[in-house]
Amino acid sequence: MNPSRPTLADVARRAGVSVSTASLAFSGAGPIAATTRDRVLAAAAELAYPGPNPLGQQLRRGRSGIVGVVFGDRLRRSFRDPVSIQMLDGLAQTLGVHDVGILLIPSEAGEVPALVAHAAMDAAVVLLCNGPDDEVVATLARRGIRMVVIEGDLGGPEEGASVAGSAGIATASVRIDDRRGTERLVRELCALGHERFGVVSLPFGHDRRLGEPDPTRDPRSGYLPTRRRLAGIADAGVAPEIVIETPASLVEHGRSAGIEILSRPNPPTAIVALSDLLASGVVLAARELGLRVPDDVSVAGFDGLDLPWLAPDVLTTVRQPLAEKGRQAGQAAIALIEGRTVPDVVLPVEYQPGTTTAPPR
Amino acid sequence: MNPSRPTLADVARRAGVSVSTASLAFSGAGPIAATTRDRVLAAAAELAYPGPNPLGQQLRRGRSGIVGVVFGDRLRRSFRDPVSIQMLDGLAQTLGVHDVGILLIPSEAGEVPALVAHAAMDAAVVLLCNGPDDEVVATLARRGIRMVVIEGDLGGPEEGASVAGSAGIATASVRIDDRRGTERLVRELCALGHERFGVVSLPFGHDRRLGEPDPTRDPRSGYLPTRRRLAGIADAGVAPEIVIETPASLVEHGRSAGIEILSRPNPPTAIVALSDLLASGVVLAARELGLRVPDDVSVAGFDGLDLPWLAPDVLTTVRQPLAEKGRQAGQAAIALIEGRTVPDVVLPVEYQPGTTTAPPR
DNA sequence: CTGAAAGCGCTAACAT
DNA sequence: ATGTTAGCGCTTTCAG
Numbered sequence: 025m026n027p028s029r030p031t032l033a034d035v036a037r038r039a040g041v042s043v044s045t046a047s048l049a050f051s052g053a054g055p056i057a058a059t060t061r062d063r064v065l066a067a068a069a070e071l072a073y074p075g076p077n078p079l080g081q082q083l084r085r086g087r088s089g090i091v092g093v094v095f096g097d098r099l100r101r102s103f104r105d106p107v108s109i110q111m112l113d114g115l116a117q118t119l120g121v122h123d124v125g126i127l128l129i130p131s132e133a134g135e136v137p138a139l140v141a142h143a144a145m146d147a148a149v150v151l152l153c154n155g156p157d158d159e160v161v162a163t164l165a166r167r168g169i170r171m172v173v174i175e176g177d178l179g180g181p182e183e184g185a186s187v188a189g190s191a192g193i194a195t196a197s198v199r200i201d202d203r204r205g206t207e208r209l210v211r212e213l214c215a216l217g218h219e220r221f222g223v224v225s226l227p228f229g230h231d232r233r234l235g236e237p238d239p240t241r242d243p244r245s246g247y248l249p250t251r252r253r254l255a256g257i258a259d260a261g262v263a264p265e266i267v268i269e270t271p272a273s274l275v276e277h278g279r280s281a282g283i284e285i286l287s288r289p290n291p292p293t294a295i296v297a298l299s300d301l302l303a304s305g306v307v308l309a310a311r312e313l314g315l316r317v318p319d320d321v322s323v324a325g326f327d328g329l330d331l332p333w334l335a336p337d338v339l340t341t342v343r344q345p346l347a348e349k350g351r352q353a354g355q356a357a358i359a360l361i362e363g364r365t366v367p368d369v370v371l372p373v374e375y376q377p378g379t380t381t382a383p384p385r
Numbered sequence: 386m387n388p389s390r391p392t393l394a395d396v397a398r399r400a401g402v403s404v405s406t407a408s409l410a411f412s413g414a415g416p417i418a419a420t421t422r423d424r425v426l427a428a429a430a431e432l433a434y435p436g437p438n439p440l441g442q443q444l445r446r447g448r449s450g451i452v453g454v455v456f457g458d459r460l461r462r463s464f465r466d467p468v469s470i471q472m473l474d475g476l477a478q479t480l481g482v483h484d485v486g487i488l489l490i491p492s493e494a495g496e497v498p499a500l501v502a503h504a505a506m507d508a509a510v511v512l513l514c515n516g517p518d519d520e521v522v523a524t525l526a527r528r529g530i531r532m533v534v535i536e537g538d539l540g541g542p543e544e545g546a547s548v549a550g551s552a553g554i555a556t557a558s559v560r561i562d563d564r565r566g567t568e569r570l571v572r573e574l575c576a577l578g579h580e581r582f583g584v585v586s587l588p589f590g591h592d593r594r595l596g597e598p599d600p601t602r603d604p605r606s607g608y609l610p611t612r613r614r615l616a617g618i619a620d621a622g623v624a625p626e627i628v629i630e631t632p633a634s635l636v637e638h639g640r641s642a643g644i645e646i647l648s649r650p651n652p653p654t655a656i657v658a659l660s661d662l663l664a665s666g667v668v669l670a671a672r673e674l675g676l677r678v679p680d681d682v683s684v685a686g687f688d689g690l691d692l693p694w695l696a697p698d699v700l701t702t703v704r705q706p707l708a709e710k711g712r713q714a715g716q717a718a719i720a721l722i723e724g725r726t727v728p729d730v731v732l733p734v735e736y737q738p739g740t741t742t743a744p745p746r
Numbered sequence: 747c748t749g750a751a752a753g754c755g756c757t758a759a760c761a762t
Numbered sequence: 763a764t765g766t767t768a769g770c771g772c773t774t775t776c777a778g
């Protein structure tokens with residue numbers, strides 16, 4: 025299989041030039057006579073030399089050409105959510121242009137994956153970072169790997185310096201303005217005349233559960249998008265009658281939560297789900313219970329996904345620019361790799377009315 | 386940012402040992418006195434040495450610890466399909482155990498991504514490989530990268546040696562027995578009394594289109610799962626009245642195809658879709674047209690996905706072991722990397738009756 | 747059990 | 763325009 029593959033030195037010898045010249049023939053990064061280059065390439069062809077070994081290049085250049093992407097969950101779950109996918113697609117687009125590859129790093133809660141600790145990467149993109157004490161972030165910081173955090177937090181201003189920052193590691197943050205987004209959404213519902221709200225929430229933290237939230241949990245810890253979106257609801261002056269926490273942003277969890285809420289006596293007139301997948305589950309639950317949306321109950325989501333199978337209903341929601349978020353993260357990663365600093369990015373969201381909200385009966 | 390990070394040599398110097406000894410302290414691959422090791426680790430801690438630089442290790446060992454996964458499409462599309470995701474999840478599981486990372490390589494049709502040509506990887510997993518002339522496979526083979534092909538073909542027996550094989554590259558193949566799966570499914574429908582079939586097909590090849598297939602296309606080229614599943618239908622002795630090709634395995638395309646078929650005068654009594662996503666689109670189309678499933682039309686799929694939002698319908702389908710396929714591919718990749726040879730794997734599928742099929746009216 | 751030496755394959759100053 | 767030299771950071775014989 026590997027009876028000493030040819031190296032650049034072999035090619036150079038055969039072409040009768042020095043290794044450095046042969047190197048130039050491939051990289052084009054320097055002056056070289058066309059005839060010489062052709063001679064080198066011919067020699068390479070004869071030896072079936074497949075081009076410079078990336079491992080050698082990487083060590084020499086001190087760069088791997090790889091950005092690690094850390095998911096806060098199993099791929100199976102992360103990727104069932106179009107939200108992650110579209111983001112990843114945007115990320116791949118940007119990084120692809122720069123010939124940078126994406127190393128997938130699934131991270132079960134509470135553990136630091138071996139890849140985080142040992143894989144070669146020029147930068148890392150961390151999703152759903154929990155907070156400044158996140159072990160993954162700490163490990164990456166210790167390794168001196170530059171990070172861009174999506175929808176996360178590397179330590180608020182009150183902490184002074186963040187974990188990573190204090191270690192002198194360059195970081196960047198990309199997120200959306202979800203707080204203002206939900207506030208706007210809820211205000212619209214209020215304007216329609218709704219006064220009694222139910223909320224189907226994203227997970228609060230690693231201990232994912234289905235049901236009413238644990239009242240003893242620390243409200244200052246847990247997943248940031250969840251906290252921000254709940255804060256947005258409060259900003260609109262609404263105190264929900266009932267909140268159901270779900271273990272993941274999946275249709276079936278939305279359905280369960282929806283049934284839980286809607287089968288109570290005298291249920292709320294409006295249900296705000298913190299993601300579109302959850303919201304569509306609530307719509308399905310309503311259908312199952314024989315309730316009409318929006319006549320009997322209004323349902324709203326968050327994300328702005330395209331959900332053709334929910335037809336004829338079209339969710340009222342808050343659209344976030346998912347692919348753009350990924351692209352921005354990619355840009356930030358490239359910038360960090362090149363040693364530039366990057367301002368934090370907060371992308372705007374947009375209220376997007378659909379057919380699932382109306383005045384209460 | 387990078388004012389000369391400490392190296393193993395620095396650590397060794399500070400601990401008063403040689404680099405080789407320091408190396409042993411980290412790798413544990415050799416005899417070393419406990420006290421010496423502690424001294425080295427202490428020195429490392431003092432210098433904030435984050436452990437051996439993977440780039441150095443990789444060059445020295447000749448291994449990157451990375452397996453590239455080549456998708457035949459944009460991530461956005463590949464990953465909207467749970468079929469790819471569950472496979473990837475199984476793959477990640479197996480590779481993760483061996484501390485091998487997954488490098489994501491999206492590949493637009495007709496181009497060879499830079500990562501395929503230049504990224505460091507110990508092996509590659511290629512999805513939806515088109516056939517022995519696939520450029521991606523050829524490039525990987527030229528680079529001497531071992532490959533495991535999923536649902537693909539590296540050159541049938543009739544071609545003699547495959548592209549890769551002829552170049553002396555070790556390869557492996559993992560796929561499901563989809564031909565026999567669809568045959569079984571269609572025979573069940575025949576047993577119910579159906580005689581007039583419509584087929585909603587997966588894409589035939591890179592030129593993805595929606596509509597009746599181009600009659601001039603070469604039937605021996607194109608995506609293999611599509612060809613095998615169509616062959617299974619023929620095996621059951623059925624010649625469909627109408628076949629609609631779709632550009633991708635997505636609900637909306639199934640819906641379009643379903644409307645196309647079902648709004649004809651005197652439509653077929655059974656529609657076989659070559660994937661569950663397509664089939665569920667057909668179910669939605671039937672609902673829209675006011676047709677009852679399975680009373681007015683039977684619909685069957687392929688894959689065995691869990692589709693809660695299709696409730697109350699449950700697809701009649703053929704279940705394939707998706708995560709297991711990924712795990713097998715992972716095992717194969719590891720084996721190839723370790724220089725072992727791997728027998729081809731054909732995983733069995735299982736007929737799985739649901740509520741969407743019944744005798745014709 | 748530890749150290750010295752060699753070299754993985756490549757690139758980039760620098761000198762010619 | 764080409765060659766010479768010096769490593770990038772690490773692991774691994776091979777002696778001691």
